[in-house]
Amino acid sequence: MIAEPLLQVRGLRTVFHALDGAWAAVDGVDFTVARGEVLGLVGESGSGKSVTGFSLVQLIDAPGEIVAGEVLFEGADLRAASQERLRELRGDRIAMIFQDPLMTLNPVLSIGEQMAEAILEHRNCSRDEALNTAAKALARVGISSPETRLRQYPHEFSGGMRQRVAIATALLNEPDLIIADEPTTALDVTIQAQILYEVQKLSRETGAAVIWITHDLAVVAELADRVAVMYAGRIVEIGPVDVVLDRPCHPYTLGLLNSSAALVEPGERLHQIDGMAPRIDSRPSGCPFRPRCERALPLCAEQDPAPRELEGRSIRCHNPVQLGVAA
Amino acid sequence: MTAPLFELRGITKHFRGKATLAQRLLTAVGQHAAPPVLRAVDGVDLTVAQGEVLGLVGESGCGKSTLARIATGILKPSAGEVVYRQRPVSGLKGKERLDYLLKVQMIFQDPYASLDPRMRVSRIVGEALSVHKLVPKAEIGPAVDQALSEVGLDLAYRDRFPHQFSGGQRQRIGIARALAVKPDFLVCDEPVSALDVSIQAQVINLFMDVRARYGLTYLFVSHDLSLVRHISDRVAIMYLGRIVEIGSASAIFAEPAHPYSAALIKAIPSAARRKSAFQPLKGELPSPLHPPSGCPFHPRCEHAMPVCREQRPALVEIAPGRSAACHLHNASEAA
Numbered sequence: 001m002i003a004e005p006l007l008q009v010r011g012l013r014t015v016f017h018a019l020d021g022a023w024a025a026v027d028g029v030d031f032t033v034a035r036g037e038v039l040g041l042v043g044e045s046g047s048g049k050s051v052t053g054f055s056l057v058q059l060i061d062a063p064g065e066i067v068a069g070e071v072l073f074e075g076a077d078l079r080a081a082s083q084e085r086l087r088e089l090r091g092d093r094i095a096m097i098f099q100d101p102l103m104t105l106n107p108v109l110s111i112g113e114q115m116a117e118a119i120l121e122h123r124n125c126s127r128d129e130a131l132n133t134a135a136k137a138l139a140r141v142g143i144s145s146p147e148t149r150l151r152q153y154p155h156e157f158s159g160g161m162r163q164r165v166a167i168a169t170a171l172l173n174e175p176d177l178i179i180a181d182e183p184t185t186a187l188d189v190t191i192q193a194q195i196l197y198e199v200q201k202l203s204r205e206t207g208a209a210v211i212w213i214t215h216d217l218a219v220v221a222e223l224a225d226r227v228a229v230m231y232a233g234r235i236v237e238i239g240p241v242d243v244v245l246d247r248p249c250h251p252y253t254l255g256l257l258n259s260s261a262a263l264v265e266p267g268e269r270l271h272q273i274d275g276m277a278p279r280i281d282s283r284p285s286g287c288p289f290r291p292r293c294e295r296a297l298p299l300c301a302e303q304d305p306a307p308r309e310l311e312g313r314s315i316r317c318h319n320p321v322q323l324g325v326a327a
Numbered sequence: 328m329t330a331p332l333f334e335l336r337g338i339t340k341h342f343r344g345k346a347t348l349a350q351r352l353l354t355a356v357g358q359h360a361a362p363p364v365l366r367a368v369d370g371v372d373l374t375v376a377q378g379e380v381l382g383l384v385g386e387s388g389c390g391k392s393t394l395a396r397i398a399t400g401i402l403k404p405s406a407g408e409v410v411y412r413q414r415p416v417s418g419l420k421g422k423e424r425l426d427y428l429l430k431v432q433m434i435f436q437d438p439y440a441s442l443d444p445r446m447r448v449s450r451i452v453g454e455a456l457s458v459h460k461l462v463p464k465a466e467i468g469p470a471v472d473q474a475l476s477e478v479g480l481d482l483a484y485r486d487r488f489p490h491q492f493s494g495g496q497r498q499r500i501g502i503a504r505a506l507a508v509k510p511d512f513l514v515c516d517e518p519v520s521a522l523d524v525s526i527q528a529q530v531i532n533l534f535m536d537v538r539a540r541y542g543l544t545y546l547f548v549s550h551d552l553s554l555v556r557h558i559s560d561r562v563a564i565m566y567l568g569r570i571v572e573i574g575s576a577s578a579i580f581a582e583p584a585h586p587y588s589a590a591l592i593k594a595i596p597s598a599a600r601r602k603s604a605f606q607p608l609k610g611e612l613p614s615p616l617h618p619p620s621g622c623p624f625h626p627r628c629e630h631a632m633p634v635c636r637e638q639r640p641a642l643v644e645i646a647p648g649r650s651a652a653c654h655l656h657n658a659s660e661a662a
Contacts (some may be wrong), residue, residue, distance in 0.1 A: 157535035158611055159387075188386035188550060193594040194607035215524060218415040222603040245598060261557035262597060266576065269535065270557070272528040276493055299591035 004075055005032040006176055006209050007056070012069035014048075014055045017062070018279070023280040025051040025064070027233035030307065035176065038203060038210045040220030040241070042256075043230035046277055049213045052230070056211075057090055073177070092122040095170035097158055099182040101162035104169075105154040111138075111148030111165055118172050137168040141198045160191035162213045167198065174206050181213045196223055217256055221245050229253045232288035239313025249310055249320040251295050287318065295319045330413055331374040332544050333398070333431070333512055338407035340368040340393050340521070360436070363616045367393040369568035370407070373640075380538070380545040381578065382559030384552060388610055390568040392436075395548045397515045399433040411512075425459065432505035436517035438497030441488040448475070449485040452504045461508060474507040477540075478533060495526035499533065506537060514546045519554070531558060552595045556580050561648075564588045567615055567623040570642060574649035584651040586628045622654065630655055 014026040026048045033039050041164055044048040055066050058078055071078040071321040073094070078086065090096070098104050106114055115134035116127055123130070124158060131150060138146035141164040154162060163183055170178055180199070184192040200223060203210050212223060220227050221241060228238040229252065237250040248254040257263065258271035275292040297319050305316045344362040346354070353359070368390040375381045385391045396402040398409060400416065409416045411427045435441035442451055453471040456462050462470050472482055478499040489497055498518060505513060515534070519527040531554065537543060549555050555562055556576055563573040564585065572585040583589040589637055590608040602640050610627040613619055625635035634654050643651040 043339050044525060050391035160611060188612075189552070189594040189596075190386065190590060190608045191611075192596075196596075197607045200605065211590070215526075216596060216597045221598045222596050222600050222605070241601060256524055257598060259525050260553065261528075261531065261551075261600060262553040262595070262599075266557050266559075267535075269532050270528040272532055273525040274529070276495060276526060277523075 004309070006035045006037075006074065007033040007211075008070070008075075009056065010070045010072070010311040012052065012055055012071065014051050014060055014064060014066045016064045018281070022065075022067075024233050025280060026055055029069070029230075029233075029235055031214060031235060031238055033177065033209045033211060035209055036203065036207045037226065038200075038224045040224035041211055041213045041230065042215065042217055042220055042227060044215055046279055047230040049230045050181050050232040053096070053181050053213050056179060057094055057096060058086055059096075069190065069295055088122070091107050091118055091170075091175075092173045093175055095123075095173070095175040096168050097170050097178065097180040097183045099185055101159070101166040102154065104166045105162060107154050109155055110151055111157075113289045115150070115165075115172060118169055122173050127273050133172065134168075137172050138165070138204070140223040141165075141168045142194065143168070160187055160194065163187060163191075163195060164198065167195065167202075171202055171206070171208075175208055178203075179213070180210060182215070183212075183280065184219070185214065185216075192219070197222070198299045217245065218260065218262070229256070232283055233280070234316065235289075235307075235314075235317045236289065236317065237313060240298070243312045247311065248320060249313065249315050250317050251293050251319075252289050252319060254321055255292075256287065270313070287316070295321070329377065332412065333375040333546075334376040334410035335371055335373040335394070335398065336410060338368055338371045338373075338389070338394065338397055338404045338409070340397060340402065341366055341405045343511045365615050366568050366618065367615060368397070368404075371565075371568075371570055373563060373570070373573075375544055375546060378542050378544055379560045380547055381553035382557055383546060383548045383565065384550065384555050384562060385565035386550060388567075388612060388615060389565040390615075391548045391565050392516050394565075395433065395514050395546065398546060399426055399431050399514050401433070429455070429459065429461075429508045430510050431512045431514065432508065432510040434498075434501050434505055434513060434515040434518045437521055438501055439521075440493050441501055442497055444489055445487060445505040447486050448480075448492075448500055451489070451500060452507050455504070455508045459508075468509060472504040477506060477523070477537065478503045493526075495529060498522060498530050502530075502533065502537070506541075509541075510543070512544045512546070514548070515546045517550065518547075520549065520551065522524075527554075534558065552580075552591060564591065567613065567618050568647075569623070569652065570650075571577050571624065571653070572649075572651040573642070574646070574651075576591075576647075578649060584645055584649065584656060585624075585653045586630050586655070587624050588651075590627075622652075 009029060009031050012026055013024055015022040029052055032132045041049050054060055055070055060066055112131055112134055116130040117285040119133055135146040135150055138149055143149055143164055184195050204291050224241050227241050227244050228235045232250050237244055237253045248257055250319040255273040261270060264270060273292055278288055286301045286303055287305050290296045305318045306315050307314050310320060342365045346362045350362060359376050370373050374545045383391050387402055397404050416427050453467045456467050475482055480499050519530050546556055559576045562576045562579050563570050566587050583592055608627055621637050622635040622640050625631040640652045640654045642650050644650045645656045
């Protein structure tokens with residue numbers, strides 16, 4: 001791999017201030033993304049995966065605050081960057097795709113106007129050239145008769161089409177990094193397959209790196225090169241997809257994989273993880289997964305496991321499931 | 328075969344939009360412009376045998392939730408008949424109608440919208456018991472406690488309000504409410520779609536446990552094919568208001584007979600596959616206001632033939648217990 005990764009995140013910590021204190025939604029997250037790589041960021045509701053995505057581009061508003069860590073994009077820390085510099089980067093070098101495309105698209109502007117705006121903000125070209133580029137981008141994500149579509153408004157598009165428009169807009173300036181936050185969660189499986197197909201193709205063609213935030217391990221398995229599993233604000237296991245999903249070492253990763261209905265014989269009981277994820281303001285001492293963990297040791301209650309290397313991935317666990325060792 | 332517990336015969340549900348101002352003006356000047364009719368469900372026949380789990384699958388807008396609501400009597404069909412224990416429910420009166428309404432219970436998708444936020448859990452679960460005087464007043468408390476413990480909820484929670492619970496716990500309250508009246512048929516409309524993966528497994532296991540305990544029959548509506556495959560004995564696949572294929576779950580997932588079923592099954596992401604070459608189904612779900620002519624799936628179908636554009640294929644039996652609505656199968660029959 002090349003010397004400097006495209007994105008390097010170290011010790012990222014984002015808290016939300018409340019009357020009774022500051023609670024960490026992201027609690028010391030480290031990872032890197034190389035050029036052209038697809039990283040799947042997986043977790044359940046409240047695990048901090050979306051806040052991590054927003055923190056990368058410094059889109060955290062009060063009462064939230066990024067209190068520690070570095071977000072190095074091509075070696076420069078985005079936390080130290082000026083608002084102007086961030087404006088230059090967002091939508092140009094770094095693009096975001098959100099779960100709800102209706103939130104991203106302005107309902108009173110035609111698709112063409114919004115897409116041209118995204119180009120003219122960052123490029124020195126005429127409006128006609130910008131519209132021309134926009135039409136090409138729409139065609140690239142599989143939207144037919146793009147010239148007509150540019151004159152239409154968001155409400156004239158179906159959910160899947162809107163998400164394609166959002167993706168086309170994100171790709172307009174050929175970004176180096178795309179952060180996609182649950183972009184297919186609200187869509188039907190056949191539409192999801194279409195979107196995954198487009199994203200995969202585009203990342204191959206343009207060499208853009210992708211951070212794909214989702215709760216669906218199966219999507220990550222099919223799409224990503226590497227996977228990071230989040231629980232209670234931290235990455236508990238991160239490594240190549242083949243390593244982590246084929247031989248999970250963290251009991252939470254294993255539990256998530258086993259609870260999928262696709263993996264057991266029809267009619268058999270699903271493997272369930274008992275209990276539920278802790279609230280942000282009442283995380284247990286030591287390892288936050290301990291109360292739900294079948295492999296918890298006395299040590300787990302006392303000491304928060306630090307990240308360490310194990311069998312080709314990084315993991316935060318005192319008692320990991322290991323190859324050749326009976327569970 | 329014994330008589331089915333529950334039947335839908337030729338169920339059709341049309342929704343008519345409100346006339347727009349322009350349409351009303353046109354009507355006023357004598358030019359009739361009827362508001363469009365949305366055919367949410369269009370001639371569906373289904374039978375559910377005692378003790379079986381029938382999975383009903385389809386994408387958004389295919390009419391699966393409308394069908395679930397018709398089955399429970401929440402919506403009245405525009406045409407067709409709901410038959411419970413060999414008796415058409417439209418003809419039921421008084422005690423018999425109440426019996427059908429209580430024996431057929433529904434579990435809703437959204438555990439946030441389906442519980443009254445101003446009622447305590449004990450009242451939510453016990454309300455039907457007291458309203459219909461199913462048990463003496465003194466026994467309502469114990470009956471509620473029993474329902475709560477059956478779904479694994481701590482009895483200490485009985486006086487709490489819904490907002491004090493997580494999504495998974497709320498869905499358990501919804502299940503307890505349904506179980507309290509001792510139903511024999513549960514209609515579950517996307518019961519776990521709103522829940523996290525690890526919580527989904529808990530609730531699915533609960534469904535299987537209560538089924539085994541009481542010999543319940545389920546109509547399980549979902550867009551999640553791997554879940555439906557896991558829980559169902561038979562599966563019906565819907566597209567634009569009609570059933571396109573129905574048969575045993577193992578047979579359909581092993582070898583789908585309808586091109587739409589095949590496309591759906593292929594689109595399920597799998598944790599076992601790596602770096603897939605996704606092969607998406609072309610096009611979008613057509614608007615049910617203007618369904619395509621002939622077979623509604625033909626514009627997206629890779630096997631479409633000229634006949635598909637003109638003639639709507641009927642749902643015909645292609646193997647014992649297996650039916651599909653596709654000209655491919657009719658053609659092979661004729662040949």
